[in-house]
Amino acid sequence: MAAASSRSIKRRLLASKLSIFGLLIVLILVITGVFAPYLAPYDPNEMMFEYVYHSPSQDFLLGTDALGRDVLSRVVWGARTSLFVGIGATVVALLVGVTFGGLAGFYGKITSQVFMRLADVQLSIPSLILLIVAAAVLGERNMPVIVAIIGITMWPTLGRVTRSKVLDLKTRDYVEAAKIAGASNTRILWRHIMPNGLGPITVIATLDIGSAIIMESSLSFLGLGDPRMISWGNMLSTGLQDMIPAPWMAVFPGFAIFFTVWGLNMFGDALRDALDVEA
Amino acid sequence: MGLTTYIIRRIAVAIPTFFGITLIIFVLIQMAPGDIIDFYTSANPDVIEDAEQMEKLKERLGLGQPIPIQYFKWVSRLIVFDFGHSFETHRKISEELKARLGATTALFLFSHLIGWPIAIAIGILSAIKPNSVYDHFGRAFALVGIAMPAFWIGLMLILVFGVKLRWFPLGGSVSSSIEYTGIFTMMWDHAWHLVLPSVTIALRSIATTMRMTRAEMLEVLKKDYIITARAKGVAENVIRIKHALRNSLMSVVTLIGLSMGYVFSGAVLTETVFGWPGIGRYMVHAVNVRDYPAVMAVAVLISMMVLLANLITDITYCWINPRIRYD
Amino acid sequence: MRSDNILLDVKHLKKYFPIRKGLLQRIQSHVKAVDDINFFIKQGETLGLVGESGCGKTTTGRTILRLEDPTAGEIIFRRKNPSITDNGCQEIDIAKASQAALKDLRRDAQLIFQDPYSSLNPRMTVKDIVGEPLLVNKESKDADLEDRVLKLMKAVGLKSDHMKRYPHEFSGGQRQRIGIARALALEPQLIVADEPVSALDVSIQAQVVNLLQEIQAQFSLTYLFIAHDLSVVKYISDRVAVMYLGKIVELAETEALFSDPRHPYTEALISAVPIPDPDYKCSRIILKGDVPSPMKPPSGCYFHPRCQHAKKECSRLSPEYKEIEPGHYVSCHFADTVRLQAVCLS
Numbered sequence: 014m015a016a017a018s019s020r021s022i023k024r025r026l027l028a029s030k031l032s033i034f035g036l037l038i039v040l041i042l043v044i045t046g047v048f049a050p051y052l053a054p055y056d057p058n059e060m061m062f063e064y065v066y067h068s069p070s071q072d073f074l075l076g077t078d079a080l081g082r083d084v085l086s087r088v089v090w091g092a093r094t095s096l097f098v099g100i101g102a103t104v105v106a107l108l109v110g111v112t113f114g115g116l117a118g119f120y121g122k123i124t125s126q127v128f129m130r131l132a133d134v135q136l137s138i139p140s141l142i143l144l145i146v147a148a149a150v151l152g153e154r155n156m157p158v159i160v161a162i163i164g165i166t167m168w169p170t171l172g173r174v175t176r177s178k179v180l181d182l183k184t185r186d187y188v189e190a191a192k193i194a195g196a197s198n199t200r201i202l203w204r205h206i207m208p209n210g211l212g213p214i215t216v217i218a219t220l221d222i223g224s225a226i227i228m229e230s231s232l233s234f235l236g237l238g239d240p241r242m243i244s245w246g247n248m249l250s251t252g253l254q255d256m257i258p259a260p261w262m263a264v265f266p267g268f269a270i271f272f273t274v275w276g277l278n279m280f281g282d283a284l285r286d287a288l289d290v291e292a
Numbered sequence: 293m294g295l296t297t298y299i300i301r302r303i304a305v306a307i308p309t310f311f312g313i314t315l316i317i318f319v320l321i322q323m324a325p326g327d328i329i330d331f332y333t334s335a336n337p338d339v340i341e342d343a344e345q346m347e348k349l350k351e352r353l354g355l356g357q358p359i360p361i362q363y364f365k366w367v368s369r370l371i372v373f374d375f376g377h378s379f380e381t382h383r384k385i386s387e388e389l390k391a392r393l394g395a396t397t398a399l400f401l402f403s404h405l406i407g408w409p410i411a412i413a414i415g416i417l418s419a420i421k422p423n424s425v426y427d428h429f430g431r432a433f434a435l436v437g438i439a440m441p442a443f444w445i446g447l448m449l450i451l452v453f454g455v456k457l458r459w460f461p462l463g464g465s466v467s468s469s470i471e472y473t474g475i476f477t478m479m480w481d482h483a484w485h486l487v488l489p490s491v492t493i494a495l496r497s498i499a500t501t502m503r504m505t506r507a508e509m510l511e512v513l514k515k516d517y518i519i520t521a522r523a524k525g526v527a528e529n530v531i532r533i534k535h536a537l538r539n540s541l542m543s544v545v546t547l548i549g550l551s552m553g554y555v556f557s558g559a560v561l562t563e564t565v566f567g568w569p570g571i572g573r574y575m576v577h578a579v580n581v582r583d584y585p586a587v588m589a590v591a592v593l594i595s596m597m598v599l600l601a602n603l604i605t606d607i608t609y610c611w612i613n614p615r616i617r618y619d
Numbered sequence: 620m621r622s623d624n625i626l627l628d629v630k631h632l633k634k635y636f637p638i639r640k641g642l643l644q645r646i647q648s649h650v651k652a653v654d655d656i657n658f659f660i661k662q663g664e665t666l667g668l669v670g671e672s673g674c675g676k677t678t679t680g681r682t683i684l685r686l687e688d689p690t691a692g693e694i695i696f697r698r699k700n701p702s703i704t705d706n707g708c709q710e711i712d713i714a715k716a717s718q719a720a721l722k723d724l725r726r727d728a729q730l731i732f733q734d735p736y737s738s739l740n741p742r743m744t745v746k747d748i749v750g751e752p753l754l755v756n757k758e759s760k761d762a763d764l765e766d767r768v769l770k771l772m773k774a775v776g777l778k779s780d781h782m783k784r785y786p787h788e789f790s791g792g793q794r795q796r797i798g799i800a801r802a803l804a805l806e807p808q809l810i811v812a813d814e815p816v817s818a819l820d821v822s823i824q825a826q827v828v829n830l831l832q833e834i835q836a837q838f839s840l841t842y843l844f845i846a847h848d849l850s851v852v853k854y855i856s857d858r859v860a861v862m863y864l865g866k867i868v869e870l871a872e873t874e875a876l877f878s879d880p881r882h883p884y885t886e887a888l889i890s891a892v893p894i895p896d897p898d899y900k901c902s903r904i905i906l907k908g909d910v911p912s913p914m915k916p917p918s919g920c921y922f923h924p925r926c927q928h929a930k931k932e933c934s935r936l937s938p939e940y941k942e943i944e945p946g947h948y949v950s951c952h953f954a955d956t957v958r959l960q961a962v963c964l965s
Contacts (some may be wrong), residue, residue, distance in 0.1 A: 133312075149587050
């Protein structure tokens with residue numbers, strides 16, 4: 014096993030052009046999301062009725078929609094939503110997955126069986142189907158709840174990887190050495206097992222950010238998202254209806270999703286290579 | 293461990309999974325705010341006039357019983373494909389599904405008919421000529437295909453081939469304006485409507501299947517028996533087709549079985565984009581009108597198909613490759 | 620030849636691993652990794668434990684430290700305890716010790732690992748690795764911890780500027796020194812050394828063995844030295860135990876074992892040790908066949924299918940493990956009658 018120092022990981026990450034490209038896209042997403050109010054040329058909700066279905070021009074770079082709202086401004090604000098969804102859902106998935114997987118791997122049989130059965134069952138239901146059922150019962154569909162649900166649908170993969178990593182690492186000699194030295198279970202888990210299992214978990218979490226963004230836009234596209242949020246999926250949903258008068262409405266939010274997820278995937282792949290993990 | 297033991301154990305694992313799936317779906321639906329009966333009455337305001345009728349209705353819908361009993365009754369009916377009645381149309385849900393299953397199946401078969409040959413061909417080409425044009429194209433295509441949401445691919449296809457070029461219809465499964473002159477024109481019209489939605493699903497599955505084929509092929513080409521065959525002087529094309537391809541295709545086919553979940557998720561989105569009258573679109577519609585028995589039915593049906601596909605895949609894989617039984 | 624200063628007394632120790640089979644994963648049989656073994660280690664001595672891989676020597680070491688729970692038997696550890704006036708000793712059965720007692724006990728019994736690569740956490744510095752036992756037992760912290768780690772590193776021949784480095788920056792021999800320093804940190808009485816040099820280059824092996832001897836004198840340590848290489852064991856051990864398929868077949872003072880082996884398996888093992896003397900003539904005994912599977916050990920004496928002296932009854936009766944001369948234990952029906960070939964200790 015090659016013990017990679019953080020410096021060599023950084024060097025390997027920057028060595029690949031694709032990963033730099035991916036990183037760049039991720040950075041653009043983050044900056045756009047954080048500084049949306051300063052970057053958007055218009056108020057995304059301002060309805061300029063004199064400019065309904067205005068095709069892309071100098072004034073409205075990406076055109077306007079049926080209510081005369083600037084598509085570019087909405088795409089920029091959509092980045093903020095996507096950023097929130099991606100990170101929020103992944104954090105939820107990490108919390109649930111790493112906790113369950115870690116406990117299952119560390120405390121043998123029964124815990125392990127219970128958690129992993131649950132993961133198996135959940136993985137047998139396609140995530141989008143599960144999300145749709147969950148969305149069906151929500152009285153009021155608001156974003157934080159949707160983010161939490163997306164996070165919960167994503168936990169099994171992280172849980173499984175964490176568990177198998179912990180199972181593998183806990184038989185390592187250095188873990189036994191720590192046990193003999195008298196280290197507590199908590200210390201063994203956090204000091205010896207987790208730092209060495211972080212590689213695959215980081216990679217999967219990075220890829221999960223992209224999946225979460227796709228899931229939210231799918232849900233919004235089906236009309237099952239938070240209708241009050243400016244989200245790329247919501248924009249595409251209206252874009253479908255207005256395809257003939259305003260095709261640009263269906264084009265640009267889709268590009269935004271595509272580039273974001275593409276960037277995250279490339280970055281995740283590069284991270285996988287740099288950390289030299291199989292995930 | 294013999295194959296029979298493996299199959300029995302694998303089925304024994306699938307049974308609790310089945311109950312787990314139905315339980316998750318059932319519990320989720322129970323968490324719906326308000327009384328289910330309220331949704332029923334709001335969907336059918338003319339049915340209920342007084343409290344007595346309300347009780348009768350509850351009785352008929354099985355809502356009066358304790359929740360665990362409701363669950364067991366529901367599951368025991370599921371096993372014989374009785375999904376209950378739709379809140380919206382009052383028809384049997386199994387009938388509603390039967391009417392739509394054909395459309396979804398056609399979409400599924402047609403898309404794989406287009407997808408697999410292309411995916412496997414590019415996968416093989418990029419494996420035997422790494423870093424060639426095919427390989428680079430394949431890699432770029434896979435990255436793009438995986439990052440593009442299925443519904444956006446569909447939107448773009450409609451935009452280009454439907455709106456701009458007018459080669460294909462914008463959606464639906466049949467043309468309303470055409471009077472069929474014979475069986476041939478009818479089939480032609482159906483096929484015509486199938487193209488864009490099928491391509492949408494195919495593009496995505498091509499992206500993953502192609503990469504799987506490539507990886508498997510590369511793996512097999514590294515094996516000792518390939519090197520031996522080459523050393524014996526077997527022609528390179530014979531090696532590739534007879535030895536490498538056959539062995540890698542087995543794994544690819546089983547891997548495809550495991551990706552059924554994505555196929556169904558993709559179908560829900562694609563059917564919505566194209567207004568395709570399949571079970572995916574039915575589910576979204578059922579959610580919108582809060583037709584809970586229908587939502588549960590489709591969710592269970594799709595999960596069962598995924599479970600069954602996984603079961604068949606595992607058993608096939610074990611049958612082809614006896615080594616895994618000892619794992 | 621039992622004496623009073625016994626540190627560790629192992630009685631009828633057994634460690635069986637279950638084998639599960641079939642649909643319901645029922646336990647069908649057991650691998651008897653350690654099968655009723657008896658031995659003791661005196662204060663300050665080195666007991667070598669040798670045998671082929673898979674004979675159960677590593678499991679024995681791990682069970683003694685309770686990294687595995689024993690199936691049966693006693694592991695009596697007589698630890699020094701200043702708070703008890705009577706001889707200053709306290710007898711504990713490690714086999715039955717509670718988790719809390721174990722944690723306390725492990726200050727006195729430590730392990731040196733075989734693989735110097737997997738035994739050091741790649742994400743911790745040498746200081747953290749060596750200092751961990753002191754830190755988690757609340758023996759020391761901050762500046763004092765650094766001081767004590769430095770002393771330990773010095774004792775094993777590492778430089779002070781190695782403290783802040785990570786394991787991958789070191790060679791195998793240096794890594795093993797780090798592992799030794801960690802084992803020493805709590806000033807234990809007993810160290811189980813599980814093939815501590817077999818993963819190292821031969822030139823490095825001697826340095827590490829010498830280091831182990833030096834620190835033994837300096838810290839008055841007792842070793843259970845597990846190895847498959849008889850020449851190393853011969854060099855470092857006071858007494859040697861030979862294991863075969865989970866049982867101890869012979870145990871004696873090192874010199875007695877090499878000059879007067881009483882078990883045919885010991886004979887075969889020592890005949891395989893290379894002697895660096897061109898005039899030395901001896902016929903090497905090549906054992907027939909492979910080591911039998913521990914899942915299905917042979918009947919009678921486990922060694923009989925490979926033994927060149929085997930007689931009829933060997934396949935029927937299991938030999939008794941008995942003391943045939945003071946301090947010389949053998950498990951063979953014909954220990955008194957068969958003449959075996961020996962080597963002279965130079």
